[in-house]
Amino acid sequence: MGTKFDLSRVLEDLENTSTLDELGAVAVGLRDKLKIDHIVYHWVDGGGDQYGCTTYPDAWVARYQERNYHRIDPVILGCFQRFQPVDWKALDWSGKVAKAFLKDALAHGVGNQGYSIPIRGPNGQFALFTVNHSCTDDAWQAFIGAYGRELILIAHYFNRKALEFERSRQPDSPRSLSPREIDAMTLLALGYSRAQVAHSLSISEHTLRVYIESARAKLGALNTTHAIAKALSRGLIVV
Amino acid sequence: MLRYLYADELHKFPKLAEGMFRDRADQFKTRLGWDVHVNEKGEERDQYDDLNPLYVIWEEPDGSHGGSMRILPTTGPVMVTDVFGHLTGGQPIRSPLIWEVTRFCLSRGASPHTAGAIMLSGGEVMEGFGLTHIAGVFDARMIRIYRLIGSSPIVLGSEGTGRDQISVGLWPYSAEDCNRVAERAGIPRELSRLWFRTAFGPTARHRFALSA
Known part of the structure; x- marks a missing residue:
């Protein structure tokens, strides 16, 4: 053996x-x-x-x-x-x-x-x-x-x-983010405020909130900071 | 003595388990002011406690909780990647040979060598299960304690400053470190190995070959 x-x-x-x-x-x-x-x-x-x-x-x-x-x-x-x-x-x-x-x-x-x-x-x-x-x-x-x-x-x-x-x-395999969600999360990860992100993407802050919320839910994160951390660690966004 | 207990075995040691979760609340919420959740029973628990982690607990002679830490494999959900992944240089820590340690906690009345004893258990786990590293999340205060215990981590990244600084680090397996930690903690290796074998059976005792 x-x-x-x-x-x-x-x-x-x-x-x-x-x-x-x-x-x-x-x-x-x-x-x-x-x-x-x-x-x-x-x-x-x-x-x-x-x-x-x-x-x-x-x-x-x-x-x-x-x-x-x-x-x-x-x-x-x-x-x-x-x-x-x-x-x-x-x-x-x-x-x-x-x-x-x-x-x-x-x-x-x-x-x-x-x-x-x-x-x-x-x-x-x-x-x-x-x-x-x-x-x-x-x-x-x-x-x-x-x-x-x-x-x-x-x-x-x-x-x-x-x-x-x-x-x-696979149980609840992590879904990938949409291009808009990636943009929003990337800018947030770079330290932009919500207002700045909304302005950069030419969308309202209300719409931005929707993107952030859907990204957060997809990532199974507790809050925005957690969602950014998860997106980074999974390589979904790069800063 | 050191006890190695999975979450689903804690019910066999209710006093120890209760003491651990309460002392965690005392340390992380009351003393360190971390943003952690304490339930109505005064216990600090988070979602990682629901993943059936392995706890290493120092049991005082009177059966109470002296200190503890929580272990999870980095192939599943862990804090070093989920929460602190941005501190590890863009590369998630994910390896079957690296386990994560979090919630390193000491009770206010812990006997002097408790921290060293718990640290020693990390060495036993690496030795017994053939791991290459342990990864951990710790606050600034712990860096000095780790040095005193005789086993300092390689810090991969930190955020925050002063007392609020939180770091992610790696402890590589080293037989020398294990022996030094044991000596400073005043615990013979034979005794420490006996506690380990008591938990995992007589066969979990050999160091794996280092050829990998």
């Missing part, structure tokens, strides 16, 4: 994907390079809708969906609302339901060791990236020690691509 692998090469392969199938192919390649049993990228949204790719056997994937296992899977429950990487050994497998689930998973070819990286994306998005293998605790510890940080980076690259493929799945 494990081998010296070229992180930049993996990230490049990921960069070149444009479909979920291609992402799946990178997952297979990565699994083989790392000489581990499985890799899973799993995006679960608020409605329980699932999206992702996995090297798990088809039979297990089908069973997981058919049984709605995401509702009782200790990995999902233990990582949801968290953001630190979790070794499966730190999760609570003591309940009857969890024990039965684990037994079923192992019978379907899931390894006994796992390491899951929760991903907190934009607007409350939640996804999980998991590496899975069958080996001793010591061997697993050594593997995670050697590759932990690379895995975190890879996990976020998987997620970034998934977000790119599935823009419509």
